[in-house]
Amino acid sequence: MKAYFGRRYMLSASHRLHSDALSADENRAAYGKCNNPHGHGHNYIVEVMAGGKVDPQTGMVVNLTVMDEVVRTRVLDRFDHSNLNQDLLFTQTVPTTENLCKAVYELLAGSLDPAQLIQVRVEETENNFFEYSGEAS
Amino acid sequence: MVFLTRRATFSASHYYWNDAWPAEKNEQVFGRCANRNGHGHNYTLEVTVAGVPDPVTGFVVDLKWLKDVIERDVLAAYDHRHLNLEVPEFSGKIPTSENIAVESWRRLEPAVTGAGGARLSRVRVYETPDIFAEYRGEQ
Numbered sequence: 001m002k003a004y005f006g007r008r009y010m011l012s013a014s015h016r017l018h019s020d021a022l023s024a025d026e027n028r029a030a031y032g033k034c035n036n037p038h039g040h041g042h043n044y045i046v047e048v049m050a051g052g053k054v055d056p057q058t059g060m061v062v063n064l065t066v067m068d069e070v071v072r073t074r075v076l077d078r079f080d081h082s083n084l085n086q087d088l089l090f091t092q093t094v095p096t097t098e099n100l101c102k103a104v105y106e107l108l109a110g111s112l113d114p115a116q117l118i119q120v121r122v123e124e125t126e127n128n129f130f131e132y133s134g135e136a137s
Numbered sequence: 138m139v140f141l142t143r144r145a146t147f148s149a150s151h152y153y154w155n156d157a158w159p160a161e162k163n164e165q166v167f168g169r170c171a172n173r174n175g176h177g178h179n180y181t182l183e184v185t186v187a188g189v190p191d192p193v194t195g196f197v198v199d200l201k202w203l204k205d206v207i208e209r210d211v212l213a214a215y216d217h218r219h220l221n222l223e224v225p226e227f228s229g230k231i232p233t234s235e236n237i238a239v240e241s242w243r244r245l246e247p248a249v250t251g252a253g254g255a256r257l258s259r260v261r262v263y264e265t266p267d268i269f270a271e272y273r274g275e276q
Contacts, residue, residue, distance in 0.1 A: 001272075002276065003235045003270055004270060004272070005269070007267060057157070058155065059230065060233055
């Protein structure tokens with residue numbers, strides 16, 4: 001019996017959207033207020049969804065405490081109260097929330113055994129969010 | 138194909154306990170959820186059906202009908218109940234959010250399929266605003 005389990009976490013971080021491949025004018029045109037040289041911040045909601053067999057012994061797809069520990073050590077400890085632009089993952093890519101969503105997925109992939117990581121959703125504000133389910137989908 | 142979701146809420150108590158295990162293992166695996174006096178949640182149930190809108194009514198299903206089905210087949214059994222002690226399917230099965238999603242599906246599927254037109258696509262159960270489980274009818 002396959003089911004899914006999801007959990008929402010919050011992390012607060014700052015970022016600046018700026019591409020070295022673009023001129024100053026092009027950066028301002030592309031990113032607007034988000035190009036402010038001093039950066040700005042968000043309370044990001046990170047929603048992690050795992051899928052797998054419901055263990056008949058526990059009734060669980062994955063134990064919540066296992067997911068909490070994995071997400072804390074791999075994602076929250078890394079990004080919470082940080083400047084995303086300074087993270088090694090964003091030296092070559094702009095820390096848009098699209099790229100943050102992909103980065104969170106890659107950091108968590110394969111770590112929720114025996115469940116599989118199905119999807120990561122990152123909500124940047126109440127009005128915009130991004131989802132990533134791996135390259136295959 | 139259009140997906141239509143109806144949300145409903147119910148409040149219930151439960152605990153997590155596997156009778157095949159000693160108390161120490163239950164407490165280790167389930168933590169505070171193993172408290173045999175139980176604890177409770179305000180659950181939110183999201184029921185999603187999929188279908189082609191009827192050319193006359195424009196409905197995938199009538200929302201009022203779906204609301205009534207959810208109330209009759211799920212809420213009447215689960216709302217303001219102790220799930221372990223008062224709901225038959227949880228007498229031998231731990232009422233985790235995963236299992237509540239699976240069992241809610243089982244309760245809803247005959248009425249949705251029997252009505253013709255739409256099929257049950259997804260049942261999602263929020264235990265708190267930040268914790269949810271989902272069942273999509275997969276084996």
